[in-house]
Amino acid sequence: MINTFQELIYSYYKNNKRDFxxxxxxxxxxxxxxxxxxxxxxxxxxxxxxxxxxxxxxxxxxxxxxxxxxxxxxxxxxxxxxxxxxxxxxxxxxxxxxxxxxxxxxxxxxxxxxxxxxxxxxxxxxxxNIPTYFIETNIRRVYIYFFFPGSSSVSDKHILPIVRKTLDTKNPREWYYALMDYGVMLKKSHPELNKRSAHYRKQPKFLGSTRELRGK
Structure with a gap:
């Protein structure tokens, strides 16, 4: 399951990586x-x-x-x-x-x-390129989609262990880039996903960053 998941994410990333x-x-x-x-x-x-x-x-x-x-x-x-x-x-x-x-x-x-x-x-x-374990909006969206189908109020404490298990420890930088890019795609095709997070809060229109909580 883990290898299949990684292959799917990397396959999408190979053809759709964002350039920043x-x-x-x-x-x-x-x-x-x-x-x-x-x-x-x-x-x-x-x-x-x-x-x-x-x-x-x-x-x-x-x-x-x-x-x-x-x-x-x-x-x-x-x-x-x-x-x-x-x-x-x-x-x-x-x-x-x-x-x-x-x-x-x-x-x-x-x-x-x-x-x-x-x-x-x-x-x-x-x-x-040091392996670490963290969650942000796009990453959360990916894990809810693949590992919590049909679930609601999904807590990050339940997602984080899966983030650990699926991390590409040899190249965490590219892995997190790939996850984020896949999450952006999911936002367009499945905009309701993050509403199934226990941490979902409706944002004022002037907000919208995928990483706005990182500094807190």
Missing amino acids: PFRSNITSYKVLVSEIMLQQTQTNRVSDKFIEFIENFPDFKSLMDAPLEEILKVWQGLGYNKRAVALKEIATRVFKDYEGKLPMDIEVLKSFPQIGYNTACSILSFAY
Whole structure:
């Protein structure tokens, strides 16, 4: 069952993978920036702003040294400015306390502003290809579809053990990309899936990010 599931997800991904600037030329800094941006902003809006942000602040030191006013000017259009403030604080701590290298430790990452457990896990998997176990909206949708047919009020505590069992530990980065892309497809074909989650909450129209809860 697990092998069949992985093959199905990867087969779809091979032919339908989404192309984003934060999925190429990967560095821990770029992953951090993109994950914070994606917390409360839709992916299509993040893509263009991500490129502009990296052009202006290409690494931890440049972000640390930049005046906050300049950072907020580039950030304009994404909203939730506290995320930009948090990124500057994280960059400062990383450069001064960790020799400019983003720590490879979940608990340390969680001590940074705007980073909760799920964000810490996603950063480690996407930046360093380290196996971690987390759930976000698109991932949740995939597991409800395949493993909880007909069920309602499905809790993440029941999904997470299956996430662990099915994880491609040799390449968690690509596996999570593949899961998310499959989840986006399911959102179009089966828009009701996440309503079957115990964690479903109807969002105001101005929200809609797939990762908006990662920083909490």
